[in-house]
Amino acid sequence: xxxxxxxxxxxxxxxxxxxxxxxxxxxxxxxxxxxxxxxxxxxxxxxxxxxxxxxxxxxxxxxxxxxxxxxxxxxxxxxxxxxxxxxxxxxxxxxxxxxxxxxxx
Numbered sequence: 167x168x169x170x171x172x173x174x175x176x177x178x179x180x181x182x183x184x185x186x187x188x189x190x191x192x193x194x195x196x197x198x199x200x201x202x203x204x205x206x207x208x209x210x211x212x213x214x215x216x217x218x219x220x221x222x223x224x225x226x227x228x229x230x231x232x233x234x235x236x237x238x239x240x241x242x243x244x245x246x247x248x249x250x251x252x253x254x255x256x257x258x259x260x261x262x263x264x265x266x267x268x269x270x271x
């Protein structure tokens with residue numbers, strides 16, 4: 167029966183550990199990059215509510231709506247302004263986008 171060389175066994179174990187550490191390091195780098203990219207992506211996607219309000223007001227200038235649509239647009243604008251004044255740009259923009267949809271924009 168051939169003798170098992172202890173150095174060969176250790177070498178194989180070290181190679182397995184090296185691959186494991188490399189995989190863990192790669193996973194940590196990818197995870198870290200994702201954590202850094204998430205706030206940047208959301209910041210880039212957000213529009214200041216004051217800008218969205220200006221866009222909404224410019225879009226509704228000269229547009230004739232039915233009384234029901236005009237009432238809904240006014241309500242959405244008021245809610246958006248309220249959220250904008252509370253520094254809740256995300257929700258304010260959501261109201262303004264709904265208003266733009268009524269205008270067909």
